Amino acid sequence: MSRGAAGDFCVNRDRPIGVFDSGIGGLTVAHALMSALPNERIVYFGDTARLPYGTKSSATVAGYAAQITDFLLKRDVKMLVVACNTMAAVALPIVTGLSPVPVVDVLDAGARAAAVSSRSGRIGVLATLTTVSSQAYERAIRAHAHHARVISQACPLFAPLVEEGWLDHPVTELTAREYLRPVLAEEVDTLVLGCTHYPLLKPLLARLAGPATRLVDSAETTAAQVADLLAARDLRRTAAEEPVHEYYVTDLPQRFRAVGALCLGRPLPEVQLVHW
Amino acid sequence: MSRGAAGDFCVNRDRPIGVFDSGIGGLTVAHALMSALPNERIVYFGDTARLPYGTKSSATVAGYAAQITDFLLKRDVKMLVVACNTMAAVALPIVTGLSPVPVVDVLDAGARAAAVSSRSGRIGVLATLTTVSSQAYERAIRAHAHHARVISQACPLFAPLVEEGWLDHPVTELTAREYLRPVLAEEVDTLVLGCTHYPLLKPLLARLAGPATRLVDSAETTAAQVADLLAARDLRRTAAEEPVHEYYVTDLPQRFRAVGALCLGRPLPEVQLVHW
Known part of the structure; x- marks a missing residue:
């Protein structure tokens, strides 16, 4: 050379x-x-x-x-x-x-990590309205895990709550309980934090989701x-x-x-x- | 002519x-x-x-x-x-x-209405972060009521809550209680809804503020x-x-x-x- x-x-x-x-x-x-x-x-x-x-x-x-x-x-x-x-x-x-x-x-990275992490093939995705409407996570996860069942939930209040600094506030907990209810009802074993604001809520979300649910933070x-x-x-x-x-x-x-x-x-x- | x-x-x-x-x-x-x-x-x-x-x-x-x-x-x-x-x-x-x-x-209109409405001269203002930081309401209210005491509270979560459609939701009530606490503690008799999203929360805010507090909605x-x-x-x-x-x-x-x-x-x- x-x-x-x-x-x-x-x-x-x-x-x-x-x-x-x-x-x-x-x-x-x-x-x-x-x-x-x-x-x-x-x-x-x-x-x-x-x-x-x-x-x-x-x-x-x-x-x-x-x-x-x-x-x-x-x-x-x-x-x-x-x-x-x-x-x-x-x-x-x-x-x-x-x-x-x-x-x-970050979306492809999160989808890959979720596909690898999930044993049951039941994967929850928390994301913005626009991301959920696009169904991009469903497509990306299924590209890596064909039979996965993806349950998506738009969480439009999470980013404003993070920006308010209410990371472990009763309002945030009540909001998270409301958003998580339909997702956890589907017995997912993996939960994708599909917005870069959400990792700041990881301790709260982990507590609400319980130890059996793995949280995927696509940053790493x-x-x-x-x-x-x-x-x-x-x-x-x-x-x-x-x-x-x-x-x-x-x-x-x-x-x-x-x-x-x-x-x-x-x-x-x-x-x-x-x-x- | x-x-x-x-x-x-x-x-x-x-x-x-x-x-x-x-x-x-x-x-x-x-x-x-x-x-x-x-x-x-x-x-x-x-x-x-x-x-x-x-x-x-x-x-x-x-x-x-x-x-x-x-x-x-x-x-x-x-x-x-x-x-x-x-x-x-x-x-x-x-x-x-x-x-x-x-x-x-709308700000001048709201300030005038608040100045006319208040008997005690203690006026609360609920608004966005940028509006509160500007201190524009304080100046506008004092231009009409020189000795008014203005207590301002930024409510950055109200607009996202309205956009989520949670007008009378427990999360919105808990958030409103938190934002109103320091304002009501000052015993205001008038509360300005200083953002055009907030009139949609008027029934909830009126209930929390009580009948002795007049809510000023600058639209009218x-x-x-x-x-x-x-x-x-x-x-x-x-x-x-x-x-x-x-x-x-x-x-x-x-x-x-x-x-x-x-x-x-x-x-x-x-x-x-x-x-x-």
Whole structure:
């Protein structure tokens, strides 16, 4: 291999990974990536001005996803991670169609993990209205476990409750009991947390679902998929200096700093405002 | 007065009233306008793709408000009604600065009504995070009642609860009890419903607040202000045919039809999608 070619490869490998979400929930995925791949550099994009996506139409979400994909590709990313279940549910073909670099998404990661986890083949999915309406989880889970029975439940209040910081509040417990009732009645043994906000409710949901139900949080599964893909394509970052991550959002009200810190497990660092 | 001038006046009077909100909550205001002024024509704009505004920064909300104002002015409205407390709280100077036609807003209407209603001068305001942070209600109420004591409470879960249709649900009651506790502890005699979603929770809030507390719903007060202004400026519509209202939204997922019907008190009519 010529020196020039090696140099090119080196540059390729040192490019960042683009991670995006409608807001800050995707920071749970960024956090998992930083833990699993501490040498990788991340460019995070959260469309905080237009969130939430989970109550909006597929066409609108797809348009936004295309705009964000374009933004990240211009930042020369080597891989895209769709860290938003709603975008993964309704806009993945748009993203992969635009992207010359590999695309990993949280929905496929969650579906695979659920298919592997379930013994009974009865799988519950908690997600946004738009994700549930798309039936994308049913299709993705059945692609990996043909005879699975998937019970989906839209939980539109979970994201606002997380953003209110009521992670273990009686209101959240009562809401969760209401959403979980029809799902648990189907005796699922696996419950997919199909929105990147929901892992913050994991302790509460685990308590309500009981020890016999396994909760699938796609952040870690996604990080594992990214690690495998980087290794397979020889794209692991080789630079020795510590990676400096970048964060872009379309709006930054104060409240998001608090929720961002919860998602990231540390204070939200300096972020750059993008005016769209 | 020359015939030509009379003709011009006639055309002026028959122009529609532009009513706008971040979404569909403003339909509670449109509904009050239709009841108070059944001969007026309304052009309604709801920015359903980018809602909610109540958790976003002032700068972002102001930018959106300018875009909507421009849209409605191009539709030749004779008056603008800011039917969104958050926009009224942080973007009113932008709207009035752009508008050559009179502007009425729900926040000022609510503040006036509260100032008139309160005997003790202790007034509670329930609103979005952005509205509460702006302190616009405090300023507006004190402009009409100098010695008023205003106790504001952000209620970020109320709008999502209304959109979930949980108007009289145990979760909503528990949430309302939590939000009302510090406000009622101040022994307010008047409670402003400072977001156009909240009138849908009026029966529940009235029950929790008790008969001694008057609830101010700015929709009706706004309609009365519009009626006064139309009369004062000789701008009442004179055309004999029944007015045909127009509705524009930036996104229209199914769920909004249901909530829209609740706000409007009748099925949501045909709406036109604006792609921004």
